[in-house]
Amino acid sequence: MALFEVKDLQKKYYAAGEGVDTQVLFDLNFSIDRGEFVSIMGPSGSGKSTLLHIIGFLDGHTGGEYYFNGKKYEDYGENEIANVRNKEMGFVFQQFNLLPKQTVYENISLPLVYSDIPEKEWDNRIKEVIETVGLTHRLDYQAYKLSGGEKQRVAIARALVNNPDVIFADEPTGNLDSKSGEAVMKTLERLHSEFGHTVILITHEIATAERANRMIYIKDGKIESDKKVRKSKNQESIKIK
Amino acid sequence: MNIKHTIKTGLRSISDHKSRSLLTILGIVIGVAAVIIVMSLGNGAQSLILNQISGLGPETVVLRPGTGFSDVTSVLFSQSLTQKDIDALKKKSNVPNLIEVAPFVILASAIEFEGEKFNPSVMGGSAEFFGRVFDLAPEEGLFFSEADIEQAKRVAVIGTDLKEELFENMNAIGEDIQIKGRKFKIIGVFPSKETVGGFNFNEMVMIPHTSAQNLTGQNHYPEIILRSDSVDNVNKMVVDIKVTLRDTHDIEYGEDDDFNVQTQEDLIDMIQSVITILTAFLVATVAISLVVGGVGIMNIMLVSVTERTKEIGLRKALGAKRSDILKQFLFEAIILTSLGGVIGIIVGTGVSFIASVILAHTIDPNWVFSFSISSALIGVGMSASIGLIFGTYPAIQASKKSPMEALRYE
Numbered sequence: 001m002a003l004f005e006v007k008d009l010q011k012k013y014y015a016a017g018e019g020v021d022t023q024v025l026f027d028l029n030f031s032i033d034r035g036e037f038v039s040i041m042g043p044s045g046s047g048k049s050t051l052l053h054i055i056g057f058l059d060g061h062t063g064g065e066y067y068f069n070g071k072k073y074e075d076y077g078e079n080e081i082a083n084v085r086n087k088e089m090g091f092v093f094q095q096f097n098l099l100p101k102q103t104v105y106e107n108i109s110l111p112l113v114y115s116d117i118p119e120k121e122w123d124n125r126i127k128e129v130i131e132t133v134g135l136t137h138r139l140d141y142q143a144y145k146l147s148g149g150e151k152q153r154v155a156i157a158r159a160l161v162n163n164p165d166v167i168f169a170d171e172p173t174g175n176l177d178s179k180s181g182e183a184v185m186k187t188l189e190r191l192h193s194e195f196g197h198t199v200i201l202i203t204h205e206i207a208t209a210e211r212a213n214r215m216i217y218i219k220d221g222k223i224e225s226d227k228k229v230r231k232s233k234n235q236e237s238i239k240i241k
Numbered sequence: 242m243n244i245k246h247t248i249k250t251g252l253r254s255i256s257d258h259k260s261r262s263l264l265t266i267l268g269i270v271i272g273v274a275a276v277i278i279v280m281s282l283g284n285g286a287q288s289l290i291l292n293q294i295s296g297l298g299p300e301t302v303v304l305r306p307g308t309g310f311s312d313v314t315s316v317l318f319s320q321s322l323t324q325k326d327i328d329a330l331k332k333k334s335n336v337p338n339l340i341e342v343a344p345f346v347i348l349a350s351a352i353e354f355e356g357e358k359f360n361p362s363v364m365g366g367s368a369e370f371f372g373r374v375f376d377l378a379p380e381e382g383l384f385f386s387e388a389d390i391e392q393a394k395r396v397a398v399i400g401t402d403l404k405e406e407l408f409e410n411m412n413a414i415g416e417d418i419q420i421k422g423r424k425f426k427i428i429g430v431f432p433s434k435e436t437v438g439g440f441n442f443n444e445m446v447m448i449p450h451t452s453a454q455n456l457t458g459q460n461h462y463p464e465i466i467l468r469s470d471s472v473d474n475v476n477k478m479v480v481d482i483k484v485t486l487r488d489t490h491d492i493e494y495g496e497d498d499d500f501n502v503q504t505q506e507d508l509i510d511m512i513q514s515v516i517t518i519l520t521a522f523l524v525a526t527v528a529i530s531l532v533v534g535g536v537g538i539m540n541i542m543l544v545s546v547t548e549r550t551k552e553i554g555l556r557k558a559l560g561a562k563r564s565d566i567l568k569q570f571l572f573e574a575i576i577l578t579s580l581g582g583v584i585g586i587i588v589g590t591g592v593s594f595i596a597s598v599i600l601a602h603t604i605d606p607n608w609v610f611s612f613s614i615s616s617a618l619i620g621v622g623m624s625a626s627i628g629l630i631f632g633t634y635p636a637i638q639a640s641k642k643s644p645m646e647a648l649r650y651e
Contacts, residue, residue, distance in 0.1 A: 058648070078563060110556070113250075
């Protein structure tokens with residue numbers, strides 16, 4: 001059973017007052033299995049972020065069907081949706097979205113606050129994920145004092161803390177210089193290869209998109225191509241320390 | 242999210258925006274402080290007044306012309322209580338429990354000393370009686386006797402403040418003062434005493450009531466104090482007094498009394514209820530400022546919800562339920578207003594303490610500072626409910642936000 005499955009998925013926006021609907025996604029069909037590393041690529045305005053919001057339970061669709069874990073989107077109740085976001089999905093945003101005045105530790109603990117994980121386990125989990133992203137020495141820093149790359153790695157740690165199946169990364173390197181971007185990408189690759197997370201990456205850069213194993217190319221709200229990425233020897237040899 | 246983390250999140254958000262939080266709760270602080278101050282001063286005034294009027298003792302009653310306390314005109318102008326009534330009341334067969342009758346009149350008159358005018362309160366009554374009731378022994382000279390009263394002698398006992406004003410350190414005994422053009426000889430000086438039973442003896446000139454009546458040419462009394470042989474017999478005595486006076490006044494069955502008898506208990510009840518009503522009225526007025534403070538809270542919370550749209554979106558994306566967001570903002574409002582309540586109680590208590598110290602120095606040394614736990618609890622309760630009432634709408638607005646739109650918000 002596929003983890004995600006969409007059939008003829010559509011999304012329209014109703015522009016109030018104008019009386020005209022804007023269609024962003026047209027009859028998309030694909031499925032993603034557990035453990036895949038998929039990039040969704042496309043120029044800006046292609047609808048890739050909207051797609052991520054829909055399959056990430058942050059927004060609804062207006063046509064077609066969407067199944068998560070074999071269950072239809074419409075069959076999920078409001079609290080169930082909150083639970084899915086909390087336990088089974090982790091989000092990494094282009095804008096990091098950390099609470100600036102809170103410490104790294106507090107930011108990472110946020111998904112735990114909304115979970116039913118016993119409080120005595122929190123500390124271990126937080127220390128584990130901060131080690132995964134290599135920022136143990138920054139745990140007590142307030143988020144606004146970190147560099148962009150560090151912020152994004154904290155965001156990844158936050159996405160990981162409830163040990164979700166899926167990590168969604170929406171242009172995670174978009175606001176970073178190439179060096180920080182590379183560190184973030186390496187972390188994402190490791191989450192997939194070492195820890196077996198399903199990673200769904202949104203990007204408009206072909207080089208970033210090719211880091212995944214499968215690339216779905218979207219243009220004007222339609223899937224143009226959906227193919228496995230052939231990795232060059234050079235790319236395959238990238239190892240993370 | 243459990244309660245502990247909801248409260249922690251609320252406190253965190255308040256401390257992250259210290260100055261805004263402080264400004265937000267200012268209205269609540271002022272409102273609660275005002276409630277505390279009004280209640281405290283109300284209690285202080287009440288105990289002061291009760292202290293002053295209860296000096297007559299529980300076994301005494303006060304007889305006045307007119308149908309009741311509110312019947313001011315008849316108290317001032319009625320001529321229903323005369324010497325004839327006193328004589329009837331004094332008969333053992335009429336009122337067996339009565340042991341003492343002390344009529345008194347108040348003279349609206351200035352006094353003259355060495356050609357200069359002064360305005361003390363001039364009272365016609367029995368100096369011995371008041372001395373007994375209020376535990377006053379003459380500081381100098383003596384008090385005039387029953388015989389002096391019967392003979393309507395022109396003698397006077399004066400208060401210490403008046404003596405100081407008239408004679409400074411000189412001897413007053415034997416000196417003459419003039420009241421309504423007649424000479425009165427000073428034979429005694431009251432000891433210094435704070436106002437008791439409504440009487441300020443320090444500023445008083447007391448002459449025999451018979452002499453006072455001679456001055457005015459009237460033979461009725463605006464007030465007569467009567468004393469029973471024991472507290473237990475007060476109610477029986479009141480009945481006997483009423484029966485006797487209805488008889489001497491020829492009041493037919495079914496007609497109302499043209500006099501009224503007030504026990505000390507009645508008086509205390511009445512004053513207590515007047516002050517309670519006044520205080521309640523003031524508290525209600527002040528409470529309006531709390532509502533205004535509440536509207537301020539709502540306003541700021543709505544701004545805060547808009548400002549933190551992105552945070553709300555993020556929390557939802559990370560798994561917050563609608564109820565979690567609702568609780569978060571509601572608790573934040575309640576914590577904020579309760580904090581305002583606590584600060585208000587501290588400020589209000591401080592101000593009322595200072596006020597009572599000032600009042601004790603300026604108005605009456607017997608003014609005591611009063612702090613009641615109940616008013617503090619009311620303050621906290623009110624402010625927390627205001628948080629709950631005015632925080633609900635912004636919290637609902639926050640919880641309704643869709644995570645995607647909230648995350649996009651700039």
